[in-house]
Amino acid sequence: MRGALIAGKYELVERLGRGGMGEVWAARDMDLRRDVAVKFLPHDVDASPELLHRFEREAVAAAQINHPNVVTLHERGVYDGLQFLVMERVDGTSLTERMRGGTPMQLAEALGIVQGICAALVAAHRAKVVHYDIKPSNVMLIADGRVKVVDFGIAGFTHTRTAFSVAPSSALSPAGTLEYGAPEQFLDSRGDERSDLYALGSVLFALLAGQPPFTGANGYIVLRRKIDEDAPPLADLRPDVPAPVGQLIAELLQRNPGQRPQTAEVVHARLARMQSVAAESGQEPDDRSTLPWPSRTTEALRTPPPPSGDHRHGHTLVRTTGRRAVAVYGALVLFALVSVLTAIHQLTVANHEGTEYSKSVFQEAQDARETLAAFLLGAQILCGAGLVACWLVWFARVRAVAEQLAPGQLRYSPSMAVAGWFIPFGNFVLPKQIANDVWHASSPSVRGGGSAPIGLLHTWWAAWLVTFLTWPFFWAPWTNWVQETHGVDTDRYGLDGSYWLLPIVHVLVVPAAAITALYVRRMTAMQAARLDSQPPEAFSAAVPRT
Template structure:
């Protein structure tokens, strides 16, 4: 079966139009013929039909998402396989990605940022209690509805407790601009990594730029490990700055212990801030949801899952000058880490060559001349970085 407009999956989901295409899959707007409502359907690309490693990825996403019941997480309705093509049918959310809002407005107010932070952390707490780590928290995976609600989407590279590894040992998966330092060094993804990534998102909302950048994805990942967090704008209150700084601690043990703690701190700060000039007032003892949909283009509707490698525009800004940190043996820490990463990437390249010669491709496919393949992929399109360590 080749997915096309009018195709019906499993006799239930009629494909109406393609929303996004990526290296591994496509996302379609579809009609659920049983419920007569519209859904988002993520379908494996035809060229990967029947390939077990891709089927396993879809199955893992389904397992991790199906047990998450929270208004801040897009619901998974059904998953299945037709003629070797795995698919996921999900809630179609009427909303705008935070990444689009930031492109449109540049920065958000403290109240808006705290609202998004609180709701996102509440949703993450539910995932983490279910022992699911998202691994790809970023503005593009946070949807904002016209009613002021936040929805987390795309559990495509999430990992669950006891889940058998789909990727090679030591592989780092995520988006370089939001990659926790410990994952950049090849350590396993944990809930504390999601908290770090959400801290990067909050920083970006207030500063209008990400805290770390570089000439390529490896440089950006390295900056997360070695660079000092640039100071937030002076107008950011001390309490909010402290929360974000805590979330961005290099040592995971120094971050808030749970996403629930982040949500409570954000709620407390928002409660205290709502009476300040430029912030939304409290009404009837309840905090009003942020009106981030003002000036939003009409007719915007986002799928609940973005296809892998979906293009996203990244703002450009001046790279922070590197700081040299001496290690115990006198060798600058940045140099030591750079050498280590260089060895890792060399090993990855050898692995890629071997896999390519063997005809394997883990996240394969080509988009605009950038081939996402095997064990390492660094792109300038969406910042996704994969490497073997």
């Protein structure tokens, strides 16, 4: 095929290699005068129809991502009956070649390489693509020092529209590389974005230790060890590596995906801080990653570490959620205070039921009663509007944080975190379902799997339903329940039979507000705990300064 012209413009120059997923040729784009790589599906595709599906997935997956740390797809087509992909030509060496010989890497170089891989995963996961095969042979080290992640042949999709356009993952046999892949992707669950983070931890372990964390005489032994055993501590093989690096690897290699860091952005931020400290300790940083888009994580990397005692390390979402939680607390206190004052006023009025007044005194008392009732109702409306605004902002924010913690696993779009409260009858169901999803996404893993006890969420929702269903009594002009009786010389007033529901409903606001505050506090704390990372002081202490 040397010299063949593909799609009328790609001239094949030489074959670079051949493997189970096809053969790759160096080629020249005659139109744009650039070097490219052309990948062909093997001739024996009819004997293995699954290869066609994987070839299609590679094209679709690569097309979703535009990032300097990911190989670029230029075109896809058919030539002489053969499927082909035209990709960016990557001149460099594979990470496998760099690791040949089993010599452990220096810390700064290993962190730089893995940070570049992680930047590619951030881009992929934002595009709803899971690589599923992060390993040294799928990482290229190019001449300008950057890292390129290649081969999305077994990628998965978390975006429904993309997933439906190609063969679903369930239709393909489990795939991956046992030495580096997460245990769940070889089982029925198949894994998700956190499976890529496990593989990232395996690569970092291998770079620093000279071997993968799990080895064995055959693949079955490796898989059984991954399922049954915790990963060996890096310190056993590299005691000179700072403890926070070993801690990050241990978290990435957790068997339970819920106990790993939940997003590639969080891991990238931790790697960047470790790179910075390594540079301060005398090792040159080896930044092979690029995050060209503005994001909360990259903004956090540009800011100094927070003051001592605040270990959120630039997690803007956590700090912002915390401020919004404080706003909700304040709005709840004001709303409950006005409700209590209203209940006191209503009870005071009830205490004088049947008392006869002269007509002048009765009129003055009536004017004072209605003026104070109108003032309290106006204050209640203002406080209620403020509470609704603070609540919707907080609820939308925790839903956004939950999306980071469990990408693609929440049932409704982010806009429903606000709109769901205003849909008639739907607001009896939708907010609770969103709250359930957020709770499970935000909950730290507990012994035996699952999430933290959810009783507080159910209690809060019951309080919300009671409050919602009694609103007609809460917001109605309650002075209408006061019945006046006029005599010749004196006047008096009585109360409607349902009047006593009014102070009861207003007093119930206090426990409902307390339960809501506890729920907000618990949810905010869970998300903060999930997003927290090792404090930089600990890492600095572990790295001797020169």
